[in-house]
Structure formats: structure tokens, C-alpha cells
Amino acid sequence: xxxxxxxxxxxxxxxxxxxxxxxxxxxxxxxxxxxxxxxxxxxxxxxxxxxxxxxxxxxxxxxxxxxxxxxxxxxxxxxxxxxxxxxxxxxxxxxxxxxxxxxxxxxxxxxxxxxxxxxxxxxxxxxxxxxxxxxxxxxxxxxxxxxxxxxxxxxxxxxxxxxxxxxxxxxxxxxxxxxxxxxxxxxxxxxxxxxxxxxxxxxxxxxxxxxxxxxxxxxxxxxxxxxxxxxxxxxxxxxxxxxxxxxxxxxxxxxxxxxxxxxxxxxxxxxxxxxxxxxxxxxxxxxxxxxxxxxxxxxxxxxxxxxxxxxxxxxxxxxxxxxxxxxxxxxxxxxxxxxxxxxxxxxxxxxxxxxxxxxxxxxxxxxxxxxxxxxxxxxxxxxxxxxxxxxx
Numbered sequence: 001x002x003x004x005x006x007x008x009x010x011x012x013x014x015x016x017x018x019x020x021x022x023x024x025x026x027x028x029x030x031x032x033x034x035x036x037x038x039x040x041x042x043x044x045x046x047x048x049x050x051x052x053x054x055x056x057x058x059x060x061x062x063x064x065x066x067x068x069x070x071x072x073x074x075x076x077x078x079x080x081x082x083x084x085x086x087x088x089x090x091x092x093x094x095x096x097x098x099x100x101x102x103x104x105x106x107x108x109x110x111x112x113x114x115x116x117x118x119x120x121x122x123x124x125x126x127x128x129x130x131x132x133x134x135x136x137x138x139x140x141x142x143x144x145x146x147x148x149x150x151x152x153x154x155x156x157x158x159x160x161x162x163x164x165x166x167x168x169x170x171x172x173x174x175x176x177x178x179x180x181x182x183x184x185x186x187x188x189x190x191x192x193x194x195x196x197x198x199x200x201x202x203x204x205x206x207x208x209x210x211x212x213x214x215x216x217x218x219x220x221x222x223x224x225x226x227x228x229x230x231x232x233x234x235x236x237x238x239x240x241x242x243x244x245x246x247x248x249x250x251x252x253x254x255x256x257x258x259x260x261x262x263x264x265x266x267x268x269x270x271x272x273x274x275x276x277x278x279x280x281x282x283x284x285x286x287x288x289x290x291x292x293x294x295x296x297x298x299x300x301x302x303x304x305x306x307x308x309x310x311x312x313x314x315x316x317x318x319x320x321x322x323x324x325x326x327x328x329x330x331x332x333x334x335x336x337x338x339x340x341x342x343x344x345x346x347x348x349x350x351x352x353x354x355x356x357x358x359x360x361x362x363x364x365x366x367x368x369x370x371x372x373x374x375x376x377x378x379x380x381x382x383x384x385x386x387x388x389x390x391x392x
Contacts (some may be wrong), residue, residue, distance in 0.1 A: 008075045015079055016305040018048045018125040024084040026358075031091030032164040033123035045065075049088035050119045056094065059102065059192075063114035069305060090125040090160070092244075093117035098168045100240045104187075104228050113189075125192070127157040127171030127214060128237070134159075135375055137172070138181045138234065142216060144173040144188060151175070151188060151226075153196070159372070163199045163212035166192050171221075172237045175230060187233035187240075189225035196220060203238075204368075208361065244373050245322035264288045264332070268339050284339065291335055298328055317387055323379040332361040 006376065022041025029048045030038055034172030038046065052066065057073040059065025080087075098117045102111055116122045133140040142155025153173055154160045160169075169190055176184030192199070201209040228236040265279070268288050269313040301384065304319060336346035336359050346352030347360055370376045384390040 003074060004071060008079065011076050011079045012082075014052070015083055015085060018045075018133050019056065019080075019083060019085045022116050023086050024086070024109050025086070026355075027086060029086050029090045029167075030120050031123050031162070032089065032093050032120045032167075033091075033162075034167055035088050036123075037167045038214065045086075046088050046120050047301075053118070055089040055097070055120060058116045059098070059114070063110060064116075064118040066182070068170065072108060074303070088119045089118075092126060092170075093120075093122060095246075095370065096126065096240050097124050098387045099243045100170075100236065101227065103239065104236050105270075107222070109189075109227065122167045123162060123165055125160050125162045125166035125169050127160060127173075130156060131158055135378060137237075138185070138286075140172055140174060140185070142171070142173050143177060144175050144186060144221065144230045146230075151221045151223070153190065153216040153221060156217050157214040157216075158211075159202070159213045160199070160214045161210055161372075163192070163214050164201055164209070169197075169214070170227070170232055170240070175233075179231060183236050184231050185228045185233045186230055187236040188221040189227065190219060190221040194219060194290055204364070208365070209335060213267045239375060252349040257286075263337065264335060266292060267336060268324040271339050271341060271343065288339075291331055294328060297334070299323065302342075318372070318376070318381040322373060323376055323383070326373075326376070330366045333359070334367040337363045 020037060020041035023045035028039050028042045030042055046055070050064065053059070053061060053068075054065060054066055054076065056064070056243070057066040057068045057076055058070060061067040065071075066076075085123065091257070094117065097115065101113055104111070113122075117124075127142070128137060128140075132139050132144060142157065144151035144153045151173070152228040153171075157171065163169075169192055171188055171190065172185050173188055175186040176182070181344070196217050198217070200213045200215070201211045202211040202213060204211065227233070247379060265288055268274075268279045268281075268284055272284055279285040298321075305317065305321070313368075329340055339360065340356060343356050344359060344363070345357050348357065374382075385392065
């Protein structure tokens with residue numbers, strides 16, 4: 001038996017013994033917040049995976065990661081998918097600030113923050129967008145005054161995902177107001193549970209409120225939590241966006257197959273009907289097949305891009321995956337809603353199942369996927385300049 005085949009056998013056995021039933025199929029995923037109560041099986045799944053380093057399979061073992069190769073991580077995700085296991089841990093700690101700290105953080109910062117991220121002991125949120133600095137992020141005005149061993153921060157952020165439940169924020173702040181707008185910006189980390197930070201929720205069309213406005217009134221960020229050089233935070237901030245787009249675009253999870261029983265074929269058969277194992281309506285059958293082929297092609301392309309990325313860090317090509325991945329998410333949610341007919345329009349009421357209501361929320365939420373993490377227009381601009389080399 002080859003090394004990888006033996007590893008697959010070991011992982012399969014470990015998953016069979018350690019993945020609780022309540023951590024399979026659709027459901028809650030831990031994001032690290034100390035303010036969110038986890039379901040018992042979700043908490044147990046997080047605990048067991050963090051003990052093995054499987055919350056962060058490829059991250060260094062010195063911080064609690066799994067230390068696996070990319071090939072081993074691919075096997076692990078495949079075996080998780082085969083039993084319908086959910087990710088043990090998600091959130092911005094895993095997809096955004098964790099990878100950024102591994103690249104730009106000091107040893108002391110890594111030792112302080114990485115183990116907590118990997119164990120799921122902390123939730124992070126992102127302080128980037130402002131009322132007058134969205135697509136033009138470099139126009140941000142939140143300022144941080146240097147007070148020796150700490151910064152005093154004043155200003156406002158908006159569309160702060162997870163602000164109401166987050167423990168820490170990573171933020172871009174202006175530390176030199178006289179410098180050109182892409183300069184004079186620093187990347188800092190600060191706690192959310194301090195007197196100088198106020199969060200006001202923003203309710204979305206989906207009915208949920210995952211975003212908030214965040215106000216800083218003499219908030220404190222210790223100098224020890226300055227990531228990268230003073231006034232050079234734009235480079236760190238851009239790299240973090242590339243990690244974010246990798247996640248949105250599916251590069252981080254490109255090895256994972258769809259969970260059993262959660263696909264469009266099963267939904268179509270349930271709502272449209274089936275005969276001899278096929279969806280009754282030929283037009284619907286073609287739509288489902290086309291979307292599933294696009295998903296498969298996208299997943300395989302993500303796997304190939306990961307395999308070809310020798311540096312291990314994301315580049316401008318992440319914008320390609322973010323651009324197409326966001327559209328693919330919208331297409332999938334729209335087709336699922338269409339398959340359900342009028343049942344795919346329910347937001348409340350006993351006549352709609354929990355799955356139907358959740359699907360409508362998902363459909364409404366995906367309307368934002370072509371905006372957050374950098375809009376389609378921004379991604380197209382990056383692709384034209386950084387990937388295709390077209391003139392400014």
C-alpha cells in the first residue's frame with residue numbers, strides 16, 4: 001500500500017470513529033466565537049479535529065496545525081465529503097487572518113494568535129469598508145494616532161461581517177494622513193470587547209443580520225498587534241483580500257466534493273418528479289446537468305490551480321476564481337429556488353419546510369456574492385491588468 005493510500009485508510013478509519021452524526025449534512029459550523037453556543041456534536045467535532053490539527057490540516061504543527069501536505073489534505077477533504085462531514089471550523093480566522101499572519105506576522109504574533117485560531121477559541125471580523133471607502137478602499141479615513149506603545153483609533157467601518165459576535169478585528173487604519181492614499185495605511189489587530197468599540201447590526205433583505213456598522217471612539221490597538229510595517233499596511237491588506245477571494249472562489253475547498261443528498265438532482269427528483277431514476281422534465285434535467293458540469297469543471301480547475309501554485313500563496317489569479325465562483329453560487333441558488341416552485345419563495349410559515357426557508361435565505365444572500373470581497377467590476381479590472389497584462 002502506498003503512503004497516500006495508507007493515509008487515506010487511516011483517515012477513513014479516524015473519521016468513522018470520531019465524526020459525530022450531528023456534524024454531518026447541512027447544519028451549524030463553528031466559527032470560533034465565544035458568544036455563540038455550539039450544538040453538542042458540533043463542539044465535539046471541533047474538539048476532536050483540533051486535537052489532531054485537522055481544523056487547519058496544512059498549517060504548521062508548532063501552532064497546532066496538522067502539518068499535512070497538500071496531497072494529504074486533499075485526501076482528508078475527500079474522505080470528509082464522502083461521509084457528508086461538515087468542516088469542523090470556519091470563519092475569517094481560518095480563511096483570512098490566519099494565512100495572513102503565517103505570511104506577515106512576527107513569531108510572537110503567530111505564537112499568540114495562531115493556536116487560538118486553530119482551536120476555534122476566537123472569532124475574527126474584518127474592518128475594511130467605510131461609508132466613503134468601499135470599492136475605493138484606499139480612501140478610508142479611520143485614523144490611528146500613535147501613542148507610543150499603542151494606537152488610539154477613531155472612525156467608522158461598515159458591512160463588518162460577524163461584528164456582533166466577533167472577539168477580535170483586523171483593520172486597515174490611516175496612520176499618516178499626509179501620505180498619498182495608498183500609503184500611510186497600517187494593518188492592526190484590536191479586541192472588539194472594549195469601551196471604544198460600538199457595533200450596530202444591519203438587517204439584510206434575507207432577514208438575517210450578519211453585518212454591522214462598527215464605530216471607534218478612542219479604541220485601543222496595542223503596538224504589538226501591528227502586522228507588517230507602520231504605514232505599509234496596504235500590501236498586507238491586499239494579500240488578505242487574495243486569501244479571502246481564494247475562499248469565496250473555492251480555491252481553499254476545491255478538493256471537497258458535494259455532500260451526499262444535498263445536490264440539485266435529489267431536489268429536482270423530489271419537487272419535479274422522477275421516472276426510471278431520471279428527472280421527469282427534460283429541460284430541467286438539462287439545466288441541472290449543465291450546472292453540475294460547471295461545478296465539477298470549476299472544482300477540478302481549482303484543484304489544478306492549487307497543484308500548480310508552487311509558492312503556496314495566492315496571486316492575482318484568485319480574482320478569476322472569485323469572479324466565476326460568485327456567479328456559480330448565484331446560479332446554483334437560483335436553480336434550487338426554481339426547482340422548488342412556489343415552495344422556493346417562502347420566508348416563514350408552517351407550509352414551508354426548514355430546508356425550503358433556508359434555501360430562500362441562501363438565494364437572497366447570494367445576491368451579494370458578486371459585491372463582497374471585491375465586486376465583479378474590481379475583479380475584472382484586476383484580471384485585465386494583473387493576469388492578462390492589458391494596458392491601464
